Amino acid sequence: MTVLSIENFSVDYLVDPVVHAVRNVSLELERGEVLGLAGESGCGKSTLAYGIIRLLKPPAMITSGRAVFHSREGYEIDWNELHAEDLRANRWEKISMVFQGAMNSLNPVISIQDQFEDVFTTHRPEMGKKERRERCAELLERVGVDRKRLRSYPHELSGGMRQRVIIAMAMALEPQVMIMDEPTTALDVVVQREILREITRLRDELGFAVIFITHDLPLLLEISDRIAVMRHGEIVELGDAVDLYTNPQHDYTKQLLASFPSLTGERGSFVRGAMDDHLLALDAVKVGEEKS
Numbered sequence: 001m002t003v004l005s006i007e008n009f010s011v012d013y014l015v016d017p018v019v020h021a022v023r024n025v026s027l028e029l030e031r032g033e034v035l036g037l038a039g040e041s042g043c044g045k046s047t048l049a050y051g052i053i054r055l056l057k058p059p060a061m062i063t064s065g066r067a068v069f070h071s072r073e074g075y076e077i078d079w080n081e082l083h084a085e086d087l088r089a090n091r092w093e094k095i096s097m098v099f100q101g102a103m104n105s106l107n108p109v110i111s112i113q114d115q116f117e118d119v120f121t122t123h124r125p126e127m128g129k130k131e132r133r134e135r136c137a138e139l140l141e142r143v144g145v146d147r148k149r150l151r152s153y154p155h156e157l158s159g160g161m162r163q164r165v166i167i168a169m170a171m172a173l174e175p176q177v178m179i180m181d182e183p184t185t186a187l188d189v190v191v192q193r194e195i196l197r198e199i200t201r202l203r204d205e206l207g208f209a210v211i212f213i214t215h216d217l218p219l220l221l222e223i224s225d226r227i228a229v230m231r232h233g234e235i236v237e238l239g240d241a242v243d244l245y246t247n248p249q250h251d252y253t254k255q256l257l258a259s260f261p262s263l264t265g266e267r268g269s270f271v272r273g274a275m276d277d278h279l280l281a282l283d284a285v286k287v288g289e290e291k292s
């Protein structure tokens, strides 16, 4: 049940010397899963994300590979083959994206309502005004923002609320894939957690798949089904989140895991709040072993 296949994808920045930012990346995103993409700053995560959705600008150039979207209805779209107009029509509709700091991309002089409605007037021109307004209000409530806020201007909302508005907009056309590039990094930890909880809840409810990008590996361990670890533009390890934590194969994954400070006690585990019971149980066993 693959929803997106990335095949042999490479991106260069044509500067002097050329930067090979993404090298022969292949991965399959399953319908409804959260795939975490981890790796230190500069390893190529954002370039890959922008490349998939074809939002890269020169000097970036896709030098090989393709991204194929497999619709629920059974047809395929080769994203690299789309012309500008089809790309505009399909982007946000099939695959949408939330960028780091996207909350700052809201237009400051236009109300949330008008910016939100714009998504529907562009992509759902047949929709009547009343229906459009109701849909915007519903979406906003879905991400935990009161519908009264539709009348606000961006500066009247907190950073967390603005980022929620952006997430609601990204969900507006019910895409089957959402790519989230550090969507909560600019926010404080409490708001970050609330938004992450909301994203996983919505994923369960609506069934879209998520590629979640961050350098914060503990956070990924908490929310992802599978994790891909990227280094120097390549995926060095890809596996089930629990396996990756308990039995990392690649030296770099081990290094990455070891580079995060202990979050719960001396042994240093990645448990942060509502972590998988399995991991908690494993830790309990290990602590028991150490004591005996």
Ligand SMILES: Nc1ncnc2c1ncn2[C@@H]1O[C@H](COP(=O)(O)OP(=O)(O)OP(=O)(O)O)[C@@H](O)[C@H]1O
Binding pocket: 013, 015, 019, 021, 039, 040, 041, 042, 043, 044, 045, 046, 047, 048, 059, 060, 215
């Ligand atoms: N416009 C550009 N011109 C030249 N090189 C670039 C450009 N943008 C990015 N790069 C380089 O491409 C590589 C990958 O960068 P990218 O931003 O994709 O990494 P990242 O893993 O997303 O990092 P971060 O977590 O800091 O956003 C880096 O070496 C970066 O310096």
